[in-house]
Amino acid sequence: MDASNETNPNYYIYQGILSQGWIFGRKVDNSDNQYRFFRDNFVLLLGFVAIHKCLRIISKYLKISRLNFDLGFGVCFVFAVHGFNCFRILCHVSIAYGIARLLKNKPIIAQTLLWIYCVGTLFINDRYRLVKFSQVFDFLSFMDGFKGLIERWDVFFNFTLLRMLSFNIDFIRRYETIEHSNNDIPLTNIKTKAKISEEVTLSPNVPRITNNDVTSILTERERLDTPLPISDYSFKNYLSYLLYTPLYIVGPIITFNDFMYQSNHTLPSITFKRNLIYGLRLIFCFLVMEFILHYIYVVAVSKAKAWHNDTPFQISMIGFFNLNIIWLKLLIPWRLFRFWSLCDDIDPPENMIRCMDNNNSGLQFWRAWHRSFNKWVIRYIYVPLGGSKYRLLGSLAVFSFVAIWHDIELRLLFWGWAVVLFLLPEIVATKLVYPYRGNWWYRHLCALGAVVNIWMMMIANLFGFCLGKDGMVKLLTDMLTTFDGIIFFILSAVCLFIAAQVMFELRESEKRRGVNVKC
Incomplete structure (x- = not known):
């Protein structure tokens, strides 16, 4: 607060960035573009949640299938949100679908071309997103008039890209399996004894999968790997999955296999009490964010680079609370859309399962940060490249993709490589000291390593997302x-x-209570 409030000599530099707030007449730091979109449209988003839930209830009464409703509502929603730009999205998803279908008999070539095209769409969108329809064909000029509620369709397309890859890669793998076994076994005929999740308690009203009197509920891991009948990989189901409204804008990311399973079987984790508690926690997090933005103006300070003559402690706090705000500005939208999905009987992964400040390991930090994305890159990038056998290669590929996926900026690519570089000491040190875990000093040595880890994680993220080069150089120099x-x-x-x-x-x-989230 001392480094960013009215009492700071640099206040005049960034006061014009601040907006009028609602807490005790104070101004609010609403200068972050991403969170400003969410904050300014919060009521509108809640309206979409209510409309979607009401129409879902009506569709059940009219006996409209779940996937047909998802497709219909999704098409209307994406047109309202992106206007005629939705045809650009449809073009990309259709080409990806065509690649997978045409080359399904050549899985390696199909997946290679699929990756090349899908990553290429990030560069195509970055370069050509402002090209008007009239510049392609004059008779399409009428399509330039309506751009929907969100003109920047390419920003949210990045999440659609992940779902595109998930569907098409799962289809290619499934088709390859069928070709080798010559046996397309539908899900309902698979005799699987699945372990019931320890986090939920079965309710008498919960649908079950019954195979020869064996009642089972599939775990999340089993839902990813359980084969679907090849007929489920249809274009209609593809669009229903891609345009599933509660998770369309920012996720959390759910794989096609999991989505299809939950569309047919309500998980026992879906309960009114759990959803209510989750909603109340979401409101609490939103109010915490509002309080911080009204009293700590560190985002505006970073944008204006207003840290002249500040002490190293003040600059570090500007950066540190910027990281906390980044964590909150992602957690709140992700939890809102996950809450929407839970109310719609789909349980996607929780993206933030541990507070940002409660991390001492780089490896564990990335398992907890954007957890559904972490699971996605492990499934579709890290494991196919050899997993832990080629950890360095896999990590470089993962963080390079993550950096490009976030934005086409060289700064973010350097950030991704810096993260991998900073992970190496932890990986090496862990292997060296692990044999001595029985000694009294092991815990304290790990704590010293944690100090180094935290500093390196902060430096990488402060450089990439908060202070930039100028602020980082000043902080380290001072x-x-x-x-x-x-x-x-x-x-x-x-x-x-x-x-x-x-x-x-x-x-x-946590371990004493039987909780082990591995991060």
Whole structure:
């Protein structure tokens, strides 16, 4: 607050960026473009949730199939949101579908071309998204008039891209399996004894899959790998999946196999009580974010680079709370759309399962941050490239794709490579010290390693998403070359060492309660 409020000498530089707020007459830092879109359209989004739920109830009464309703509502929604630009999206998804279908007998070539085209769409959209329909054909000029509620269709297409790849790669793999076995076994005929998730309790009213009197509920992992009949990979189901409204804008990401399973079988995790608690927690997180934006203007400070004569401690807090705001600005929309999906009887993965400040390991941090995306890249990039056998190659490929997927910027590509570089010391150190885990000093050595890890994670993310090159250079220069900076560095390292010990104990407490989320 001292580094970003009215009392700071640099306040005049960024006060014009601030907006009028609603908490005790204070201004609000609504300068983040991504979160401003969500915050300004929050009521509209809640209206879509209510309309969608009401129409779903009516469709059940009219006995309209779930997938047909998803397709119909999805088409109307995407046209309302993107206008005639939705035809650009339809063009991309149709080409990807065609590649998978035409080359299904050559799985390696099909997946290679699919990846080339789908990654290429990111560059195509970046370069040609402003090309008007009239520039292609004069008679299409009428399509330039209506661009929907969200003109930047290409931003949300990135999530559609992940679903495109999920559907088509799963189809190619399924077709290859059928070709080898010459046996297309539908899901309902598979005799599977699935373990019931420890997180849920079966209700008498919950639908079950019954195979020869064996009652089973598939776990999330089993839903990914359980084969579907090849007829399920139709163009209609493809569009129903891609345009599924609650998860269309920003996810969370759910694979096609999981989506199809849940469309036919309601999971026991879907309960009114759980949804209500989840909704109340969502409101609480939204209010926390509002309080921070009304009292800590660090986003505006970063945009205006207004840190002249600030101490290393102040600059580090500007960066640190920027990271917390980034975490919250992603968590809140993801939880809103997941809440919408839960109300619609589809349970996608939770994207943020641990507080950003409760992380001491780079590897574990990325498992908890955007968890559905993490699972997606592991399934479709990391494992096909050899998994842990070629960890460095897989990690470079994963973070290169993640960087390009976020935006076509060289800065983000450098960020992705820096993340991999910063993960290497943890991987090597873990292997070296693990044999000594029985010694009394092992925990404290890990805490020292955690301090280094936290610093490296903060530096990579502050450079990529908060302070940029100028702010990062100033912070490191002041911190390592001035007396006050060195004192700050030492004291902050002590604080992080203590925090790491607290994190270790929190995880031990979770294990004692039978919780192990591996992050």
